[in-house]
Structures are given as C-alpha cells and as structure tokens.
Amino acid sequence: MRRVVGYAILTFFAVLFLGPFVLSVVTSFKTRPDFAQNPVSLVPDPVTTEWWRQALGLTESPVADVPRWLVNTVVVALVVMVARVLLDSLAGYALARMNFPGRRLLFAGIIAVLAVPPIVLLVPRFLVLKELSMYATYSALILPLAADATGIFIMRQFFLAMPRELEEAARIDGAGVLRTWWSVILPLARPGVITLAILSFQSSWNEFPHMLIANNKPELYTLPVGLALIRGSQGQDFNFPFFLATATLTMIPVAIVFFVFQRYFVRGLMEGAVKG
Numbered sequence: 001m002r003r004v005v006g007y008a009i010l011t012f013f014a015v016l017f018l019g020p021f022v023l024s025v026v027t028s029f030k031t032r033p034d035f036a037q038n039p040v041s042l043v044p045d046p047v048t049t050e051w052w053r054q055a056l057g058l059t060e061s062p063v064a065d066v067p068r069w070l071v072n073t074v075v076v077a078l079v080v081m082v083a084r085v086l087l088d089s090l091a092g093y094a095l096a097r098m099n100f101p102g103r104r105l106l107f108a109g110i111i112a113v114l115a116v117p118p119i120v121l122l123v124p125r126f127l128v129l130k131e132l133s134m135y136a137t138y139s140a141l142i143l144p145l146a147a148d149a150t151g152i153f154i155m156r157q158f159f160l161a162m163p164r165e166l167e168e169a170a171r172i173d174g175a176g177v178l179r180t181w182w183s184v185i186l187p188l189a190r191p192g193v194i195t196l197a198i199l200s201f202q203s204s205w206n207e208f209p210h211m212l213i214a215n216n217k218p219e220l221y222t223l224p225v226g227l228a229l230i231r232g233s234q235g236q237d238f239n240f241p242f243f244l245a246t247a248t249l250t251m252i253p254v255a256i257v258f259f260v261f262q263r264y265f266v267r268g269l270m271e272g273a274v275k276g
Contacts, residue, residue: 021251024247026044027244028052028242028245030045030047030241032241034046054245061242066226070249072223073224074253076141076142076207080204081197081200081204083146085197088148088152088196089155089181089196091155092158095110097164097167098177114150125144125213129144136216141211141215148203151196162189166185198258201254202254205223205250206224212225223250227246227250230243
C-alpha cells in the first residue's frame, strides 16, 4: 500500500510538471484558428507543421530569423562550456594544490561572489563592454561568461580529495604543473568535469540578462532574447503556436544533454557534496 501511494503521488507531480510542456508541444502543431477556439486542447485539429518549418528555417518566417538565433546560441553555449571547463578547472587546481600568498583570501573572495545577485553586475558589465569597444560582438556575449565562481568551487572540491601521491609520481617522471593537471588530475576528475560542462551549457544556453545588455544587433540575438522580443513586438497579433514551436526548439538541446549525461551529472553532484 505504501508503494502504491508513493507511486500515485509521484505520478501526480509528474503530470503536474509535464502538463505545460506537453501542452506547449501540442499547441505548436495547431493552426491559429484552432488555438483561438481550443487553447488547452491536447488534440490539434487540423495538424500543421508550418510553425516548425518556419522555426527550422525550411520556410521563410515573417516574424523572426530563428535559425540564425539558434546558431548564435549553439556557438555561445559551446564556447562558454569549453572555456569554463578549462579556466575553472585551472583555477580550482591552483587553489587546491598550489601554495602562494593570499590563496585563502582569494578563495574567500570567490565564495563571496556567489552571494552577489547577478543582476547587480549588469550595469558595470555593460559599461566595461562599452569602454573596451566589445559591445555587440561575439566577444561581448562569450568572454564575461567564460569563468564563474561556482565552477571554480566545484573543481576545487574535487581536486582537494585526490591523493597527492599521484602528482608526486608525475613529477618524478618529469611532468610539470600543467602536464600533471592535464594528463593525470583532469581525467580522474571526470565526474566533476562532466557536471561543470552540463551546468555551463545549460546556464549559457538559457542566459537572458547578459545577452540582453551585451548586444543590440538582431543578427547576434540568441534564442532567449529573440523569444522575448517576439513576445513583445507583435502586440494583439501575437502568434502563439509559432512562439511555442520556437520555445520547444529552445528546450530540446538542453533536455537531450541532461538526459544523455544524467548519470554522470548526479554522480558528480553527489561526489562533490561528499568531498565538500
């Protein structure tokens, strides 16, 4: 009986959370008159793929250049993910293994950054980008996100739990600091690296505030910014089915990445929590 009740509760919450997603997918295959008459129906009548063809660039859209926004989002997310894995792991390794003056103070400052609301940094970040003549470029979209305090903390905790004998053996074989980090330490921290990669990809893919203040060129819009502008520019003639097709397209890559690497992600979080 306990198991039946438990599964019933889990099923209820699963339906509760998946309901809006399913309705979004179904609505993206509805015609505009069908949506106006039956907005919450789960059966499109008739079924149309016009909005998906526009979102994928198979037919021209009068509303938005979604394929270009998709390419921008993929480029930014992948570059930020690689940069964070490299830079955060380097910083975490230095804080975990290297002795230098001010190491504890530097780590305390990194932890303090986690307590700062990200929205507080938007105006200073905008001013810096303007002063460096980077505004409305790919560099403006990528460089401010290339490292973060959370990733440094995660990697430091993984490196602290590794035995120092591995590094000593590498030094005896003639490996330097960077060689030891790349060939010995980083492969052993694979759960942490995969966790950091997933978190970095998801956060940069869904990033909205920074992308909004770092760019004003339509050809450099990412999907979150493009979706917001679509919603605000059409007024009473808003095309909900097209909007939800684009929104579903935005969710698919993140969902695929999470489900493919889910076991590594959960294991990495658990190991990081134990080592922390």
